[in-house]
Amino acid sequence: MGDMSDIRNIVILTGAGVSAESGIDTFRSGTDGAPSLWEQHRVEDVATPEGFARDPDLVLRFYDMRREAIQTKQPNPAHHALAKLDAEWRGELLIVTQNVDDLHERAGARRVLHMHGEHLNAWCTTCDTRSRWTGPLIDRPACPACEARALRPDVVWFGEMPYRMDEIYAALRRADLFVSIGTSGAVYPAAGFVRDARSLGAKTLELNLERSQGSGWFDETRLGPASNLVPGWVDEVLGG
Ligand code: OAD
Numbered sequence: 415m416g417d418m419s420d421i422r423n424i425v426i427l428t429g430a431g432v433s434a435e436s437g438i439d440t441f442r443s444g445t446d447g448a449p450s451l452w453e454q455h456r457v458e459d460v461a462t463p464e465g466f467a468r469d470p471d472l473v474l475r476f477y478d479m480r481r482e483a484i485q486t487k488q489p490n491p492a493h494h495a496l497a498k499l500d501a502e503w504r505g506e507l508l509i510v511t512q513n514v515d516d517l518h519e520r521a522g523a524r525r526v527l528h529m530h531g532e533h534l535n536a537w538c539t540t541c542d543t544r545s546r547w548t549g550p551l552i553d554r555p556a557c558p559a560c561e562a563r564a565l566r567p568d569v570v571w572f573g574e575m576p577y578r579m580d581e582i583y584a585a586l587r588r589a590d591l592f593v594s595i596g597t598s599g600a601v602y603p604a605a606g607f608v609r610d611a612r613s614l615g616a617k618t619l620e621l622n623l624e625r626s627q628g629s630g631w632f633d634e635t636r637l638g639p640a641s642n643l644v645p646g647w648v649d650e651v652l653g654g
Contacts (some may be wrong), residue, residue: 431596535568599626
């Protein structure tokens with residue numbers, strides 16, 4: 415990234431590519447020829463409020479499987495490198511993740527914001543409480559707060575507003591460097607952050623297996639697997 419001396423505040427956007435090498439399917443481009451998640455399931459069926467209203471059992475089963483699966487996966491070198499950066503970087507840093515897994519946290523990162531929600535949370539549509547949830551939802555368990563049997567996955571579906579956008583834009587306004595890692599740039603508003611950051615004066619860097627849709631907006635693009643690119647970049651930033 416060249417000279418880092420004028421960089422103090424960093425915003426990092428991560429996507430499914432960061433977790434791909436942990437064995438979690440990406441949404442759009444399958445790894446090693448395997449079909450991607452949205453090739454195996456219709457988005458309208460499993461990731462929209464309308465799909466949930468139509469067939470809640472299908473949706474709950476889908477997320478129960480995903481919730482169970484992520485708990486068997488481990489963070490990879492990309493997650494560990496970002497956790498190291500979080501621990502050692504003295505300036506502001508925010509990891510905005512579109513991922514609903516908890517691999518950033520399990521690697522030890524603390525400054526993480528889940529803009530698309532979390533698999534390991536259940537959201538009560540009766541009392542609005544979010545509870546840590548590791549088991550299934552298909553049997554309609556009671557909400558720990560109000561006992562209503564109205565829990566849904568705390569995952570942002572298409573047509574719903576991503577979480578904590580005010581905090582994200584505030585961080586983008588202060589950012590000197592915006593880094594996008596392992597995301598295809600297909601889903602807004604996250605796909606627009608590079609343009610926002612750039613117009614607000616930040617340097618922009620993309621680390622991805624292949625060019626994202628908004629690749630032209632980045633000052634620099636590095637192509638390769640996250641487990642290789644991210645540790646290398648973090649060492650550069652920390653001067654190691
Ligand atoms: P995508 O599946 O759209 O894109 C994954 C990106 O990761 C692609 O650009 C791949 O080239 C890249 N990639 C794959 N393997 C990689 C590796 N080993 N190292 C580095 N990069 C790799 O996933 P997202 O961009 O995260 O939203 O998708 C954005 C949102 O769309 C998701 O949060 C989800 C989805 O629908 C919701 O469900 C609301």
